[in-house]
Amino acid sequence: MLKTRICELLGIEYPVISAGMGVVALARLAAAVSEAGGLGTIGLAAMDAAAARAEIRAARELTARPFAVNLLIPFLQPGLIDAVIEERPAAATFFWGEPDDFRDPIRRLKAAGVKVIWQCGSAAEARTAVAAGADAIIAQGLEAGGHVRGIVTTLALVPEVRAAIGDVPMAAAGGIADGRGLAAAIALGADGAVMGTRFVATEESAAHPLYKQRLLAAHASETLHTTLYDIGWPDAAHRVIRTPMVAEWERAGRPATGARPGEGAPAGTIRRRDGIDAPLVRYSVLPPAEYMDGEIEGLAFYAGESVSLVREILPAGEIVRRTVAEAEEVIMRRLAPLVR
Ligand SMILES: Cc1cc2nc3c(=O)[nH]c(=O)nc-3n(C[C@H](O)[C@H](O)[C@H](O)COP(=O)(O)O)c2cc1C
Incomplete structure (x- = not known):
C-alpha cells in the first residue's frame, strides 16, 4: 500500500490531494475525495466567513474523514481565518502571499489542531513558509492550472524544494493527472500529489x-x-x-x-x-x-x-482509487524490476 509521511501528517490513507479551487471545489468534491482516502480541499476563495462555515459544515455532513480548506490570500475576507480556526478542518492550505505576514494566523491554526500547508512557486518561498511555521509544502510548477505562482516547471521545482526544506512533508502540484504523475512526483522527492484540473472534470465538482x-x-x-x-x-x-x-x-x-x-x-x-x-x-x-x-x-x-490526460468525467473517488492503483503498479512493476 502506498503510504508516505504526508499520509501520517494528515491522517489520510493515500497521498492524493484535490486542489483547493475557488468557486468550483466545494464541499461535495472535497468530501468525495476524502471519503475515498485522499485529502479533499474546499476552495474558500471569494467566500465570506459565513459561507465558509456553511461549506465546511456541509463537508462534515458528507464525510467523517479529514479534509482541508484553501485560503487564497488576496481574497481573504474579514473573519475568514477565525471561522476556519473555529471550524477546525484537518488542514488549511495558503496560497499567494508572504508567509512571514501570517506567522500569527499559522500559530493560531496549529494551536487549534489545523495543519498548515503553504503552496509555493519557488524553493525560496518554501523555505520562508517552513520558517514561518508551515507543517507541509505544496510545490506548484509552471504547468499548473489556475493561478500559477512561479515560473519553474514541476520536474525542476520539486527536487529543488526538497533540498530547501529537508524532510518537511511536501506535495507536488502542476501537470499531474494520474498515477504515473504521482509516482514521478514521489521519485522527485515529493510525498504526494495535488491535482486540480483532473478534479474539475468530476461528477462532484461545481464547474459549469x-x-x-x-x-x-x-x-x-x-x-x-x-x-x-x-x-x-x-x-x-x-x-x-x-x-x-x-x-x-x-x-x-x-x-x-x-x-x-x-x-x-x-x-x-x-x-x-x-x-x-x-x-x-x-x-x-x-x-x-x-x-x-x-x-x-x-x-x-x-x-x-x-488537461491532455483528462478525457472523461469521473466520480472523484474513482480518480483517487485509480491514481493510487496506477502509481503502485508503476513503482512495483515498471520501476522496481529495472533495478537488478
Ligand atoms: C479551476 C482552478 C481553480 C484554482 N483555484 C485555486 C485557488 O482558489 N487557490 C489555490 O491555492 N489554488 C488554486 N488553483 C491551483 C491549484 O491549487 C493547483 O496548484 C493546480 O490546479 C495544479 O495544477 P493542475 O491543474 O495541473 O493539477 C486552481 C486551479 C484550477 C485548475
Whole structure:
C-alpha cells in the first residue's frame, strides 16, 4: 500500500490531494475525495466567513474523514481565518502571499489542531513558509492550472524544494493527472500529489457543464500562461484554455486591459453569491460554475497542461482509487524490476 509521511501528517490513507479551487471545489468534491482516502480541499476563495462555515459544515455532513480548506490570500475576507480556526478542518492550505505576514494566523491554526500547508512557486518561498511555521509544502510548477505562482516547471521545482526544506512533508502540484504523475512526483522527492484540473472534470465538482466538456477536448498546447483574466485580480499569472474569446483577443492583437474586445460586457449571472464580490463580466477572474447562467464564455476556463490526460468525467473517488492503483503498479512493476 502506498503510504508516505504526508499520509501520517494528515491522517489520510493515500497521498492524493484535490486542489483547493475557488468557486468550483466545494464541499461535495472535497468530501468525495476524502471519503475515498485522499485529502479533499474546499476552495474558500471569494467566500465570506459565513459561507465558509456553511461549506465546511456541509463537508462534515458528507464525510467523517479529514479534509482541508484553501485560503487564497488576496481574497481573504474579514473573519475568514477565525471561522476556519473555529471550524477546525484537518488542514488549511495558503496560497499567494508572504508567509512571514501570517506567522500569527499559522500559530493560531496549529494551536487549534489545523495543519498548515503553504503552496509555493519557488524553493525560496518554501523555505520562508517552513520558517514561518508551515507543517507541509505544496510545490506548484509552471504547468499548473489556475493561478500559477512561479515560473519553474514541476520536474525542476520539486527536487529543488526538497533540498530547501529537508524532510518537511511536501506535495507536488502542476501537470499531474494520474498515477504515473504521482509516482514521478514521489521519485522527485515529493510525498504526494495535488491535482486540480483532473478534479474539475468530476461528477462532484461545481464547474459549469460546458467547462467540464471543454476540459475533455482540450490539449496541453491549447493552454495559455497569461494575465488576461484580470478583472477582480490584476497582474496575477494563470493558466487557462484558449477559448473562442481568448482567440478573439489574440486576433485583435492582444490589446491591453481596458481596450480588449467586449471589455466589461456581462458574462452571465450568478445564482449563489456566497460573499463573492468579483464582477461577473468578460475577463473576470471567476471560472464558470454550475450556479452561473448566460454568457459564461467570457469567464476563465482554468486548466493545466495536465488537461491532455483528462478525457472523461469521473466520480472523484474513482480518480483517487485509480491514481493510487496506477502509481503502485508503476513503482512495483515498471520501476522496481529495472533495478537488478
Ligand atoms: C479551476 C482552478 C481553480 C484554482 N483555484 C485555486 C485557488 O482558489 N487557490 C489555490 O491555492 N489554488 C488554486 N488553483 C491551483 C491549484 O491549487 C493547483 O496548484 C493546480 O490546479 C495544479 O495544477 P493542475 O491543474 O495541473 O493539477 C486552481 C486551479 C484550477 C485548475
